[in-house]
Amino acid sequence: MKKKLIYFFGLQLLVFVLMFLFHGNSTLVSYVNISFYVGGTITFLGLLTYVVSGGFFDFFTESTRKVFTPKHMKEEAKKMRLPSEVFSFPYKPIIALGLSCLFCMCIALFVYYS
Known part of the structure; x- marks a missing residue:
């Protein structure tokens, strides 16, 4: 469980680093965009x-x-x-990590539109 949380927070850190690299600011829209790209890519690799x-x-x-x-x-x-x-190698943790990032993106979208 601890390892999964470390991977999750590491992935969120990657999202924030990429967000500041590509967008230069921290807005909810840029977080949604970058987390979609990162989560979608990881989920795609897991499914592949x-x-x-x-x-x-x-x-x-x-x-x-x-x-x-x-x-x-x-x-x-x-x-x-x-x-x-x-x-x-096991594919389920990769898919779960990508889906958790996409879930965070969905929560951010819900916050944005409400």
Whole structure:
């Protein structure tokens, strides 16, 4: 739990640093914009990791290797790892971190429009 809070506050610190770098001021609109970019990017990377680690691209990768690999390199191509074996780290914390940033953005939007 402590590690998750550290990651969350680190991400919020990154949002504030990027907000001052790109916008030069601290307004609610600039916070919403930057947190959308950061949270959306992290959520997208987490979902991409989920899709790749689930084995979605394994068949395509194997087929491409069989078709486009020269005959003298077929054994080496069989020994190569599949994408689902490469992306074997947990994806749920990445998605949760991105969604928590997007949740903070939604709260800021609610405050802005009320």
